[in-house]
Amino acid sequence: MKRLLSITFFALLIAGCSGDENTATVPVTPTPPEGETFPGPTYADNYTPLASWNQNSQWNLANVHDPTVVKQSNYFYMYQTDASYGNAHDGHGHFFARRSTDLVNWEYMGSTMAAAPAWVKDSMNAKRARMEPALPPIDNPNYGYWAPCVRKIGNVYRMYYSIVISNPIVGTSFDTSWSERAFIGLAECTDLAANVWVDKGMVICSEPDGVESYIRSGPDDWSGYFKFNAIDPSVIEVGAQQYLIYGSWHTGIAAVELDPTTGKPFQLQSIADYGTRIAGRGNLANNRWQGLEAPEIIYNPDTGYYYLFLAYDELGVAYNTRVARSQSIYGPYIGIDGGNVSEGAECWPMVTHPYKFNNHTGWVGIAHCAIFQDDATGKWYYSSQGRLPENVPGINVSNAVMMGQVREIQWTPDGWPVANPERYAAVPQTDLVAADFVGAWEQITMQYQYRVQQTSVTLQLRADGTYTLGGIPSGNWSYDAATKVLSVGSVQSKVWNAWNWEASPRKRTLTFSGYTAGGQPVWGKKVN
Incomplete structure (x- = not known):
């Protein structure tokens, strides 16, 4: 055993x-790009x-x-x-x-x-x-x-x-x-x-x-x-x-x-x-x-x-x-x-x-x-x-x-x-540029805690290349389109076009995933 x-x-x-059923009720994700239709999975969690x-x-x-x-x-x-x-x-x-x-x-x-x-x-x-x-x-x-x-x-x-x-x-x-x-x-x-x-x-x-x-x-x-x-x-x-x-x-x-x-x-x-x-x-x-x-x-x-x-x-x-x-x-x-x-x-x-x-x-x-x-x-x-x-x-x-x-x-x-912070949904991948990341995100920095779920704080990526975390000015961010790496402070993350499974109705979004220097996952999901 x-x-x-x-x-x-x-x-x-x-x-x-x-x-x-216990499902989400608040729509938080952006709509697909203009002219694109992507239904995505709808089965219940x-x-x-x-x-x-x-x-x-x-x-x-x-x-x-x-x-x-x-x-x-x-x-x-x-x-x-x-x-x-x-x-x-x-x-x-x-x-x-x-x-x-x-x-x-x-x-x-x-x-x-x-x-x-x-x-x-x-x-x-x-x-x-x-x-x-x-x-x-x-x-x-x-x-x-x-x-x-x-x-x-x-x-x-x-x-x-x-x-x-x-x-x-x-x-x-x-x-x-x-x-x-x-x-x-x-x-x-x-x-x-x-x-x-x-x-x-x-x-x-x-x-x-x-x-x-x-x-x-x-x-x-x-x-x-x-x-x-x-x-x-x-x-x-x-x-x-x-x-x-x-x-x-x-x-x-x-x-x-x-x-x-x-x-x-x-x-x-x-x-x-x-x-x-x-x-x-x-x-x-x-x-x-x-x-x-x-x-x-x-x-x-x-x-x-x-x-x-x-x-x-x-x-x-x-x-x-x-x-x-x-x-x-x-x-x-x-x-x-x-x-x-x-x-x-x-x-x-x-x-x-x-x-x-x-x-x-x-x-x-x-x-x-x-x-x-x-x-x-x-x-x-x-x-x-x-x-x-x-x-x-x-x-x-x-x-x-x-x-x-x-x-x-x-x-x-x-x-x-x-x-990926979000489960796979076969979302069509697009070429992303830095402007796509500007906006509000949920970010989870996962500390190891026995039997404790890690929760998110608000990350705001600003057009001027700075960001706030939990409302506090925290440093600079950038995106390298060639390597598809998003850098937020010292954390370098890979990015995806993704599916917001928590939204109702579910919609497309962007996500990122990286590690702190010590190996703690840092997950992000764009919400607007």
């Missing part, structure tokens, strides 16, 4: 039912009236969690963790799929797996039988289906998926026993449109290293039994070599080389074969329970770096995305501030954080991302779930509303990825 009791926490979180299983054809990006995205032909295909508002998906299979030609409108395709493969239970019970003392088999395991990753390898698509067995290793209480292990498995498909997957068995599993017992001394004992938690796989192909990157909370993030023919590790004979730690959080010598997970790794040939994206903190509200980079798969991964994340340094920059623009509830739980590039356009994208905050009036269990989000990524002049 992602962490002890996370399955129980998640089950409570998604036990919601329908409520009333509060999808609870459409959350039931018999309405899945209308879900679009509703009920998405931990997405992975891959492209075949003209379609982008998205796969996900088992999750839905009110558990509407229960009894209908696992690792659900949907597809889109434009990253805005998504067609629901159903499950990719009917039931847990028999090898999961057999492998777990075989390991239990070999323990000292031997433990009896678990006849009816409790399964959780988490965090698939799909990659094209040669002419086949490989899905690396997580199945977690959440029963305690012994007894009935998580206060006295760690839960059973997690497994990463592999399935293959040659035609994503057909959605027929052939299971290939186990890739790797959670394995103890002998340092700790599976017996917990109490609910405050967080010294994890397993070395690496076999969940949240990400796979990258580097020339003829392939690597699995995985891990969640238990002692950090691991990398292990795969046999390209089988897609599995060359051997699993000793604990060393289960991978090398490439990222952690905090004092790695003493801390076996680390608040990071969901590694996603990509290579950008334009910068020459591997980028390791990580999810920090609990998934309901505080979830936030970090990124570090290296010139080697095995690290060290270094943050924007020079911190060595492979040795436990806090990872900066922070790509996303719970936030709120005006006239909307805002979003929380924005992490566990997929990073992918459209081979037709060369554009990069970030996709994850976003959750509505807790206790939104009129929505029962509002934090269980999980909307899939796609955001375009651009790269700063010094080679760091920044995400």
